[in-house]
Every structure is written in C-alpha cells, then in structure tokens.
Amino acid sequence: MEATLRIDPAFTVGPVRRRTFGSFVEHLGRCVYTGIYEPGHPTADEQGFRGDVLDLVREMGVSTVRYPGGNFVSGYRWEDGIGPVESRPKRLDLAWHSLEPNEVGTDEFMAWAKKAGVEPMMAINLGTRGVLEALDIVEYCNVPAGSDWAERRRTNGADDPYRVKMWCLGNEMDGPWQMGHKTPAEYGRIATEAARAMRMIDPDLELVACGSSGRGMETFGEWERVVLTEAYDQIDMISAHAYYWEKDSGLQEFLVSAEDMDRFIDQVGATIDAVAAARKTDKKIGISFDEWNVWYIDRDPSKPPTGDDWPIAPRLLEDNYSVADAVVVGNLLISLLRHTDRVWSASQAQLVNVIAPIMAEPGGPVWKQTTFHPFALTSANARGDVVRVLVDGPTIETGQFGDVQALDAVATWADDGAAVFVVNRHATEAMQTEIELPAGCSLVQALTLHHEDHTWKASADDDSSVGVEPNETARLDDRILSVTLPPISWTMITLATR
Template sequence: MLAGRLVLNPDFRVAPVSRRTFGSFVEHLGRCVYTGIYEPGHATADADGFRGDVLDLVRELGVSTVRYPGGNFVSGYRWEDGVGPVEDRPARLDLAWHTLEPNTFGLHEFLRWADKAEIEPMMAVNLGTRGVQEALDLLEYTNIAGGTAFSEQRRANGADEPFAIRMWCLGNEMDGPWQVGHKTAYEYGRLASETARAMRLVDDRLELVACGSSAPDLPTFGEWERVVLTETYDEVDYISVHRYYEIKGDDLHSFLGSVVDMDRFVDSVVATADHVKAVKKSDKQIDLSFDEWNVWYQSRAASVPPQGADWPVGPVLLEDQYSAADAVVVGNMLISLLRHSDRVTSASQAQLVNVIAPIMTEPGGRAWRQTIFYPFAQASALAQGTVLRVEPVSPTFPTVQHGDVPSVDAVATWDEGTGRLAVFLVNRNPSEPVTVDVDLAAFGALALSEASTLTSDDPYDHNTADEPDRVVPVAREDVTVEGGVLTIELPAVSWSTVLLAAVETQG
C-alpha cells in the first residue's frame, strides 16, 4: 500500500472561504435553458415555466451565483429582445452556436428564476457586436429605481423594484478568434475601460470583470492579460480565467493530473496582474474570476454545432456524460479553487443543466445528478470559515503531459466559530490506493463527524436516467482518528471528504 501524509494547522491560513467560489453558468446554448431550467408544460413546472425538479437540484447543488447569458452567446445578444410581452419578442439567429433563439426566456425570466433558486445573478454585457451605450442601457434598465426611460420600461414590464445586480462581465472571451466581435488585446482593453468607467458613473457599487485569456495555450496568453489590465486596471475588480480539461485519446494519467496545469495557470495570471500593479505603483489588487471551468470533451461529436440551413431551437449540444474519473478531476479543480482563495474569489462552473453540466434532464421527463454533481455539492456544503494551506506528501505517478504528479492532493477549511474542520482529498493515481495520515495535533481534540468517498472499480462508469445512483459518494466506516492523527485509505481515482468537530471538554 502506498502511503502519504499531510499536516493541518489553524495558523496555516490562505483566506476566508468565498461563497462565490461555488458559482455556476447558464448560457443560451443547447438545452441549458430550453428543456433545462425552463420547460412550460413539464409536470413539475411552476407558473413561470421553471422546472421544479431542476430548481430542487440546483438548491441541493449549493450554487451561490450564476453567470448569464453567456458565454459566446452574449457576443451577439440584444438584451432588449428578451424583455416585454413574450408574444412580441423577435426570434434571432445565434451565430455563436448556429441556433435559433426564440427569446421566450429573457432577462426577467432569468432574474425570477435566480430568485427562486436563491442565487446571486452575474450579468454579462455584449462587447462583441455592441458597446458602451448598450451596456449603459441595460444597467439603467436593471439598477435604476425609476424616472428614466429604461427604468420605467422595466417597471412597465412588471418589475417595480430595481434588480440591483452587482457583478458584471465586460464581454466574453474576446481574445478568441471564434468570438463574434473578436478583438486585439488593445482594442478590447480600451473598450472595456470605457465601458467600465461609464457604468460606474451610473452605479459606483458595481464589481466588474475584464476578459482574460480563454486558455493558457493560446498564443496571446500572458501578453493579453498585461495589455488588457494596463488599459483597465483602475476601472475593474477582476480578470477572468477560463479552463477546461478532457481525456486525450486513452491518456487517463495526464487527465487525472490536469490540476497541475490549472495551478500553474492561476499562478501565471496572478503574476501578470501583480506585474501591472507594480508598474502602475497601485495599491489596488486585481482578483481572478474563474468564471468558466469544467471537464469538457470538445473533440466529441456532441460539441459540434449545427451547420448550413439548420438553425434549431435548443438542440442537443455539449451533453457530455460524466464518469467517475471526471468527478475526481472536477473535485480536484475545486481543491485548486479553494487553495487559491486569496486571489480566486469568484468562480462559475460551466454549465448548470444539460450542457457540460452536473444536472441532466429529459424533455418532459426525468432529471438526475451526474457524477460531477457530488464533489461540487459536498464542497459547497462543507467548506466554511477559512481555507487552510495544505502541502500533501505522497508518491507520484508519471504522466505524458505534466511529468510526475503527486498522487494525493488536498485542501481543508476551518470554521473557528463552530469548531468544524473539513478536509477534501483526491487520489489521482490511476491504479494504486494510498493510505493517508493527517496530523491534526494543532487543533486539540477532534472527533470524526462524517466521511465519504466517490470512486468506482471502472473509472469510466457514469450515471444515467435509468441508473442515477451508479456512481455516488459512499459513507466511510473505516476512517479513524487516534492520537491526533486521522487515517484514511484513498482508493485509486477517488474523491473523499472528511468532516471533524471539536470535542467539548468538561469544565
């Protein structure tokens, strides 16, 4: 049996847990909206047409924020098309995904849904085909109480009180040649700066996100961040970060080690942001909004949009089925996000329903949890208080893409007020279990509250509507805490959580 160890100490603090780490993403893409969160006539649908079964699962998932309406979709979107009487709304071609957008679900529907889902909305403005004025119009519509043309239009459309949206994305992936309205770093940086400055004249409480690189392997990565932040540093609060992973061929080893790359990506963006800070001699810190992250099999047929004269509404697109191995990588990505909580203070898993999603639905039928649902839900529920720095020591395994990768990765959170310590662990080793000893001596007496592990004998096992519980976390009865040491065996390709609580001492 391979062995690993780690030391936990309440003084090894990273940052407070940010609830915004557990955000998600709803884009008008495939079946995320239509037959996903919105399906009038479904047996569980409410008066607004929102699927009740999906709302229940979203609440169970523990989502804190949702980014909307894109994504690539936003770069050609006219927000005005999605307000007012539904029967008067125009259908439009969506060039991003080669589909037809009927606009029966728009701004008001999303914000009503967000209220029912108990999440904070995160809006994106179109800086692809539009610019400063259109962003100001939308902001006036959403955030001004009344007395102006757009605020009164909102009130006439049934929302008397302003929506008071705080977080705004200034476009989406404008570095990508695939993006409608793709721009150079300087072009985008100037437009984002002008838009941000104008938006703050309307509402100075906004939190604004500038577009960073869509991926670290693009030729513009690094220089894009430097130029964009040079233009926008004083006007924005965040730079965005996007990253997806998938198994390339049969290289499971490299896939399981993907978060080594994610950690380097975050560190590189932080370094670039801090370089601009130094050059500008600024006291302001730019944080990262990791507002697209997940496992996404972009090379599969399901990710190919329609073509030619075919412009369908809500087609099957990007509907990946997630395996046990995918859940382990997603769990490891959550560990990385928590580990970087001093700088990554907002994140959005892409996406929420049907489209590379933890929740799947059948039109008119069932909804179920994919394997990746569970690490997200458990981390959202258990991560409280302060993130603790963890430096696991474990055996390594070889990978083609990342070199030798440690088998065990982990992070912990400590809630001093309640005395709860949560530990999140993955064994990335594709074939060998690892027994891990966790030194808890610095916390005094702790008792085990609960422990669970998600794994499978076949790392490619996945859940379906017919077998929704094939891969789920299983409660552990074999975890021990003795002499200030927690001992847990981590199966190969596994995600585990452990919750401990301070032991009350008699006075």
C-alpha cells in the same frame, strides 16, 4: 503506497468565498429551454420554470449564476428578451448555429435566480455592441425609477430594481471564434470605457474584464498584461477559462488536470502583481474563474448544426460524465479553494444539460451526473478559512508537469468544524494515508466517491447506484486520522473542532 497530510489552521490562505461555488446558464443547447425553463412540464411553475431542476440547483449549493453567455452574448441584443413574450423576435444565434426564440430574457432570468436563491452575474455584449448598450442594460437592471429603461422594467412587471453587482465586460474577446474578436489593446480600450460609463450609473459595481480563454492561447500572458495596463483602475477582476478532458496522453495525465489550473492561476496572479507594481498601485485585482469544467470538446455532441438547419434548443455539448471525470472536477474545486486569495469568483460551466452536473429530460425526469456530488458536498461543507495542506507521499511522473503528488488536498477551518478534501490521482494504486490534525478534533464522517469501473456513468435510469459512500477505513487515534484512499477517488472528511 503510503502518504502523510499535515494540517495546521494557522496556515490560512484566506476566507472561503461563497462565490467560488458559482455556475453558468447560457442560451446554448438545452441549458435554458427544456433545462431551467419548460412550460407544460409536470413540475413547471406559473412562469414555466422546472421545479425539479430548481430543487437540484438548491441541493447543489450554487451561489452565483453567470448569464446569458458565453459565446452567445457576443451577438445578443438584450432588448429582444424583454416585454410581451408574444412580440419578441426570433434571432439567429451565430455562436451555436441555433434559433433563439427569446422566450427567456433578463426579467425571466432574474425571477428564476430569485427562486433558486442565487446571485446573478450578468455579461454584456462587447463583441457586436458597445458602451451605449452596456449602459442601457445597467440602467434597466439597477436604476429604481424615473428613467426610460427603469420605467420599461417597471412596466414589464419588476417594480424594484435588480441591483445586479457583478458584470462581465464581454466574453472571451481573445478568441478568434468570438464575434467581435479584438486585439488586447482594442479590448482594453472598450472595456475601460464601458466600465467607466457603467460606474457613472452605479459606482459600486463589481466588473470583470476578459482574460484568456485558456492557458494554451498564443496570446496568454501578454493579453492579461495589456488589458490590465489599460483597465486596471476601472475593473475588480479578470477572468480565466479552462476546460479539461482525457486526451491521447491517457487517463493518468487527465487525472492531474488540476496542475494546469494551479499554474494558470499562479501565472495570471503574477501578471496582476507585475502590472500593479509598474503602476505603483496598492489596488488588488482578483481572478474570476468564470468558466471551468470537464468538456470533451471534440466529441460529436459538441458539434453545432450547419447549413440551413437553425433549430431551437438542439442537444449540444451533452457530455455524460464518468467517475473519473467527477474526481477531476473535485480536484479542480480543490485548486480553486487553494487559491482563494486570488480567485474571488468561479462559475462551473454549465448548470443544466450542457456539460452539466444536472440533466433534465424534456417532459421527463431530472437526474444527477457524477460531477454533481463533489460540487454539492464541497459547497455545503467548505466554511470558515481555507488552510494549506502539506502533502508528503508518492509522486506521479507526467509528461506535461513532471513529477506531481499523487494526493492533492485542501482543508477549510471554522470555529465549530473543519473539512478536508482530498483526491487520490493515481490511476492504479490505493494510498494508505495518515492525516496529522491539531489537538481537539473529532471525526464526524468520511465520504468517498470511487468505483472499480472508473468509466461508470449515471443515466436517467440510474443515477444512484454509484455515488459518494461512507469510507469505513477512517479512524482517528488522538491526533492521527488514518484512511485508505482508493485509486481515482475523491474524499471529503468532516471534523468537529473545539
């Protein structure tokens, strides 16, 4: 099969946003305990943070980290996680049927974020709590000195304020599974009041309202319309969450999952525009796609404990990802970049152990899942502006989306270099591909993630025998770059530009 890609840097979508490459740390399973934090581990520092995990977080190029949830935040009393560790209470975490020891809280997370070189994105509890508690944590984090909560922070060892800019106004409040689940009108009111009050402390906060927990939610669309109509003046972004996995419809349908993300973003964007038009405002609202990933929700690792079993940091949601899963993750990153005019922030859920690109064995090694590679390489090489790519090639017939392109691609363009990210989503056919480039480009490298066995998965014993390899078929002749893209593959091509 043959395909042609056309790239013109004049067709700019918008800037590459570093916040697109965010991640997520929730008090869920082993993400925190024996994930980022494990005192006594051979690599742990004086604060108990695993050095081997920190190294991989930096290598992965994570820009922001959302914390502390997730479903967890809707029952969280943030005050439990500050002050002397030995006096902190243990609490039942109803979201994941676990026991939360509160050894890691706000101050520890901020210290970890600084070491990791990431921007913190804090979530507040608007499920079982409300405006006053939101004010308290903003005061604790952002007020320099003098007030009660600011002085408590200083007493707890942080003399300088954390100056957190991004705040999530609750989590998935549209979901019946959520503690404090609300109608869109109920949530719109409390989000607006919390936002207005929080801005009285710090008017420069960037606030994210809860959007839909998935495009398949019964309330999708109407939820966004009602929440935005109520909260438009007080917020900066509205969230979107989406998870994908191979269902009974089969591998080929799974490989085009990014089509759903494209439609999700377009539909939320249309709702934003409709509400703006109705309000006669020029204010722009962005999308924070602050939960996205491949997640096999129905598998046993995703089932929490029950009954009287309330363990600390049980193994939960520890999916082991295949090559096909990694190709889908790479395609989802293409979708996020392609919508950089709409998506201002994104967080892959989650960072360590829990549906994560990084796995850490208690007392043992750290290792990379297949999904680590497309994220790390896209984060490292996407610079400048996002450029539309015209794809002309074979299509795939799908049950959910109709006919879609077998190849999907996006490019980024800077004065001193460019990158093309492309996936072959066809389950069986390689694609002989020609990429028409502007004059003055030279090929730096072409790297492809592919394996004859698309079900291959990394492990603690072997996370390197399959990975991203040079694509030796890539050739540049004048302005035409030819390359063979195997089936079920993700490829990055980097170029020098004049």
